[in-house]
Amino acid sequence: MTQPLLELHNLNKSYGTFEAVKDIDLSVDAGEFLAIMGPSGCGKTTTLRMMAGLEDPTRGDIRLEGQQINDLPVWQRETPLVWQNLALFPYMTVRENVEFGLRMKKVPAPERQRRCAEWLERLGIAGFADRNVAKLSGGQRQRVALARSLVLQPKVLLLDEPLSALDAHMSIRMQGELKRLQRELGITFVYVTHSHSEAFSLADRVVIMNTGRIEQLGTPQDIFLRPRSRFVAQFVGGISLFSGMLKTTKEGNIGIDSADGLLQIADPASAQGGTRCDLAVRADRINVTTQPGWGTNEVPCVLMSEEFAGAVVNLHLETAAGTGIVAQLQQRDLERLSARAGQQVYASWHPEDGVLLGAPALKAVA
């Protein structure tokens, strides 16, 4: 077992009585792309800033390659950060921005210039080297910010919502470039974002934070398919939640006894009768019909609204008990369904598509 590159042990940060970060334990492997995600105020940026040394932890340890770095002055740490607003130096040219860190560390001029030129080239901004940074486009500024950090050849690069200032098109292009860079360089990226698409498409592992704690840590697939709590399910979105008592029927089927009837599940790992459970079903696993009799778990509901999302459409349904259900349909399926708002429809899904929240994700669902 190799040593993790970056470790957080029991990390806490309080501002007065407000606890921004509570008991974070996390280890990041060398070469890993880790995304930290959560709603605003969940402590994700504070955690990142503590990794960079810009905030002092109230309690706990930060280790880089096994060395405790809590007490190291910020300027001696090698954890450069790409800032949300980029924080480029406006009174310097592109080249001076990129050379800045090397100059501060007194790297001799020839080496400094060579490394700077290499990174300007690598990020495709060599043509702008003598430009004023204020006169660059969003994407170019983004590259300057990356070059400025990467030229220091860090073992870990911290990124704080780096793409949030870009338009959607540019953001997707930069996502591709970031991923390619990270693979080529083999350095560790710790990437804070509130965007699901960024986190899920870029990261090897995703941390979901809520009110200062880690809510779930896992691969994107893990989190997407097996959210561990109501919070994660709701945060990831596109999930319908039912709650009720876990129960085994006379026929030997396991399910939860919810306000919408008995909803069967296929996962026997967590079958413990009598406990209160939440059941999550992904929107793309829910089938909507105008006639009953299509599936094991079938709930009659009313079609409330349609939400157009390009190739797919989200249908918002409501059951007689008031439970909200989201179903995702292809456009052509919607046309076939030909249902109107206010109409009675049936939502159904297979037992194996229901995920019990809080259940240990041991058995890979085939």
Place this chain on the structure above:
Amino acid sequence: MSVLSAKLRLRRRGWFALWAAPLPVWFALFFLGPMLLLIAMSFWSVQNYRLTPDFSLSAWSYVLSLDFLWSSFWRSYGLSLLSAVLVSLLAFPASYAMAFLISPARRLTFLGLALAPFFTSYLVRIYSLQVFLGEGGVLPQMFHSIGLSGASLLNSYTALFLGHATLTLPVVLVLQTLALGNVDRTEMSAAVNLGARPLQVLRHIILPAARPGLSLGVLFAFLLSYAEFVSATYLGGGVFQTLPILLTDLIRGGQQWPRAAVVSLLMMAVLLLTSLVTVAWAYRQKGN
């Protein structure tokens, strides 16, 4: 549709005119008018102690041929530049503390205290400095009691500088504090994150970012000191013949308004040039 938009356009023009109108009026009344009068007056002549409209170059040729004009000019320039730089250096640590170390609420208190001397007359402050520094004054007595010379400190550059500082320190303090307060904290953190030590942050981030405000501080201190007459007379004791002293001498010596106008125009030209150069340097941008 077109009627409505015409109406709207008229309203917009009216609104624009309302705000734009005072500018040319003020400009003409308080700048252009006096300026033209000054230029015209420099070509007038004085006959029998009476100012007479004329087109004569005698005031120009008289003033420009004075040896002590140029020596006073350079002296004024040098002394006020020195005062401006010294005052700026003296003010900087305090401004730094106000901008970065203390809370915004306290900052206001301190700035208010720094500005408090403005509530008294400048003349009064210079007179009290005279009492402090003169023969038998508070400071010479203190020096005497610790075994130093108890002679008057007046009629020296130190006294003149104290006068200049009395006038300019509060202004410089405010300008510097505002300039430093506007330095982007994220940029400072970014610099530290990239390996800059505190002194390097000061040199490479804070000073360049605050350069316009800091330069304006030096410029204002210079402008105020350059045209300063009261402390040059009462604290410097006229030992340093500066341009403002020359100016009053010219007027006292027989209604020589045209000559005074020439000196004033020269002063203005120099100050304007200095200001333009300073501002151009302060707002210079790197790269293209």
